[in-house]
Amino acid sequence: MIACLVTHPLDLAKVRLQTATIPGQSLISMIYQIISKEGFFKIYSGLTASLLRQATYSTTRFGVYEFLKEKYVDMTDNPKPSTAVLLPMSMTAGALGGLVGNPSDVVNIRMQNDSTLPVEQRRNYRNAFDGIYRICKEENPGSLFRGLAPNLVRGVLMTASQVVTYDIAKNLLVDHVHLDPTKKSTHFSASLLAGLVATTVCSPADVVKTRIMNAKGTDGNPITILTSAVKNEGVGFMFRGWLPSFIRLGPHTIVTFLALEQLRKYKLGM
Known part of the structure; x- marks a missing residue:
């Protein structure tokens, strides 16, 4: 949630770039457009939903991964599990995180994109909880799990690429570059590498997930959305917004792991 506050804009x-019908805008021009047309504080549109998403999705995936890793270390007395062991743990944690966080993710996408819709089509959710209540009331509770399949895929890919890359990179930096495992510079370097890998691996699932969740009514068929996008925009649409994704996910990953290491250091919940 701390990382979310830093990177929400x-x-x-x-x-906005992923749902734009006209490709080619840059991150800077999009942020400038939001501020100039909608006002400065609109760059924090949907913040409550974004915070709720981190409190559910990220808490679950990091918590489950650390729990499984600790249990394995206790059972085997091996403080550095191999990649073959860490991958299934991270995939399980990511899938559970995607499931738990899906409702808040749907509200998050809709709140962030609401200002781009025609006035008569805007949902105008007051906050994340109002959004969840109105989706259940105006559509049906099942709509909270729209885009679940790509979200589960993204959760698996994100967690596997992020936490496993971080653990591997940290071990390599400590064992071969002889960096201090307790130093923030070591945590920073490992988390930067993790952010780069995670952005590239997750981009296709992230773009498809965003479009499905943002669709209105019965327009959220994954196959229809995917085939239509490939036909109209080409395969490259799956990497639409890669740079802003990395500019966002890089700092987000760094802040997340720096906070995580401090929680581990002071034994707060870990």
Whole structure:
């Protein structure tokens, strides 16, 4: 949630770029457009939903991963599990995180993109909880799990590429570059590498997920959205917004792991 507060404007710009019908806008021009046309504080549109998403999705995936890793270390007395062991743990954690966080993710996407819709089509959710209540009331509770399949895929890819890359990179930096495992510079370097890998691996699932969740009514068929986008925009649409995704996910990953290491250091919940 701390990382979310730092990077929310970048996340907002990423969502707008991914749902834009006209490709070619840059991150800077999108942020400028939001501020100039909608006002400065609109770069924090949907913040409550974004915070709720981190409190559900990220808490679950990091918590489950750390729990499984600790149990494995206790059982085997091996403080550095191999990649073959860490991958299934991270994939399980990512899938559970995607499931738990899906409702808040739907509201998050809709709130961030609401200002781009025609006035008569805007949803105008007051906050994340109002959004969840109105989706259940105006559509049906099942709509909270729209885009679940690509969200589960993204959760698996994100967690596997992010936490496993971080653990591997940290071990390599400590064992071969002889960096201090307790130093923030070591955590920074490992998390930067993790952010780069995670952005590239997750981009296709992230773009498809965003479009499905933002669709109105019965327009959220994944196959229809995917085939239509490929036909009209080419395969490259799956990497639409890669740079803002990395500019957002890089700092987000760095802040997340720096906070995580401090929680581990002071044994707060870990």
